[in-house]
Amino acid sequence: MRAGRTLGIETSCDETSVAVLDGDGRVEVNLLSSQVAAHAPFGGVVPELASREHLRALPVLAADALRRAGGPPELVAVTCGPGLIGALLVGVRFASAFAWGRRLPLVAVDHLEGHLASPFLNLEGGPASEMPEPVLALVASGGHSSWYLLQDSRAERCCRTRDDAAGEAFDKVAQSLGLPYPGGPVVDRLARHGDPEAVKLPRPRLKDNPLDFSFSGLKSATIRHIRTAGLKGNGESEPSREVHDLLASFELAVVDHLLQPLEELAARHRPRLLTASGGVAANTLLRRRLERAGSELGVEVLLPPRALTTDNAAMIARAGQLAFLRGERHDPRRLDARASRKWQPPGMCRAS
Numbered sequence: 001m002r003a004g005r006t007l008g009i010e011t012s013c014d015e016t017s018v019a020v021l022d023g024d025g026r027v028e029v030n031l032l033s034s035q036v037a038a039h040a041p042f043g044g045v046v047p048e049l050a051s052r053e054h055l056r057a058l059p060v061l062a063a064d065a066l067r068r069a070g071g072p073p074e075l076v077a078v079t080c081g082p083g084l085i086g087a088l089l090v091g092v093r094f095a096s097a098f099a100w101g102r103r104l105p106l107v108a109v110d111h112l113e114g115h116l117a118s119p120f121l122n123l124e125g126g127p128a129s130e131m132p133e134p135v136l137a138l139v140a141s142g143g144h145s146s147w148y149l150l151q152d153s154r155a156e157r158c159c160r161t162r163d164d165a166a167g168e169a170f171d172k173v174a175q176s177l178g179l180p181y182p183g184g185p186v187v188d189r190l191a192r193h194g195d196p197e198a199v200k201l202p203r204p205r206l207k208d209n210p211l212d213f214s215f216s217g218l219k220s221a222t223i224r225h226i227r228t229a230g231l232k233g234n235g236e237s238e239p240s241r242e243v244h245d246l247l248a249s250f251e252l253a254v255v256d257h258l259l260q261p262l263e264e265l266a267a268r269h270r271p272r273l274l275t276a277s278g279g280v281a282a283n284t285l286l287r288r289r290l291e292r293a294g295s296e297l298g299v300e301v302l303l304p305p306r307a308l309t310t311d312n313a314a315m316i317a318r319a320g321q322l323a324f325l326r327g328e329r330h331d332p333r334r335l336d337a338r339a340s341r342k343w344q345p346p347g348m349c350r351a352s
């Protein structure tokens, strides 16, 4: 069975995105309208503003995506949670009306399920790759940091963060230096010119579950160092050597921490593939270190193209196709958005 051409819609946070994939998961169109500029004056995402921006951008992007697609869609996939409730509702209502109006099947997608599907997509015009189970999959974004075991079309969470997400730590450290939001890409760029051994930062370890993550102590230690050393990242010229060194040391500590559970998880689950997704999976050092870990463990590594690491509708469309092939359908007259992580639609992420 094939899923058919799929329209994907993502509005869970501050990016409006619409994509069309053909029945084999080829990305025909993946459009994105970022709200970064709208939220920048407030120093973070303003939920009400996000909903309004989605309302404005979504119909325009959808019309454009449908015009550029290889043909009419046969399936609609939409993010229904977790995320900002007002923002999610814009996408869910639009997708439901579209599916109902055209008598198309509708599938609700969990945002994390979308991230988990992203490494299997490419932007060179090829079909989506098959998933050789079992897979060990890292999701590291502004809201999540977890390793999952993908097996029997299900995602079982192996470990998680107890406090901040990895992306959040990047954002807060960048913010305390006066660098723009989101901090991850800026830190990535500046860390390339720094010495990662220059500043000794803590490597957290939780006594009750050594596989779990904790980023808040590392974040606070880094911010303390910034304050005591009087570091600034937003001067007229390039930041100082000390800023580059601190950011390289911080980035190394985050990456070490994210990869620390891998040896144990690989021994336990004998994966055939390692993947990473979410905004932090764009990080240069994380990508390099994952490739190295894969070759040391003798396991293949599959990383999404950088453009598909942050929120996008192509990954939602792909996760929707996989859910459709598992038999999932949702009633467009009843589908609701859910803000919470506790609720999961039936599907891969049931265990979270």
Ligand code: KG4
Pocket (backbone or CB within 6 Å): 140, 141, 142, 143, 144, 166, 167, 168, 170, 171, 182, 183, 184, 185, 188, 278, 279, 280, 281, 282, 283, 284, 309, 310, 311
């Ligand atoms: O997946 P995403 O777009 O949104 C969430 O679902 O949270 O991830 C955004 C996060 C931000 O915290 C951003 O700073 C981080 O991903 N990020 C990065 C990089 N690019 C984006 N972190 C580290 N290195 C990067 N190159």
Ligand code: ZN
Pocket (backbone or CB within 6 Å): 111, 115, 141, 278, 279, 310, 311
């Ligand atoms: Zn995300």
